[in-house]
Amino acid sequence: PFGNKALGEPPAIPVAPAIRNAVLNATGVAVDSLPMDPQKMVAHFKAAGLI
Structure with missing residues (x-):
């Protein structure tokens, strides 16, 4: 409404959490x-104690 455009998904960097x-x-x-x-x-x- 009122000429607003959707932002969509906010940018995220999922690589570090995945590693x-x-x-x-x-x-x-x-x-x-x-x-x-x-x-x-x-x-x-x-x-x-792994090494």
Whole structure:
């Protein structure tokens, strides 16, 4: 109404949450900080006793 146009879906970047959930499902390690670089991942895995 009144000449308004629909915005549609707001922009979202689903890649990082998908990778986080894949890591959680595969290893049981929840990484809640970005960026998820290899050094941080190794530190999280060591803290969880996976390495």
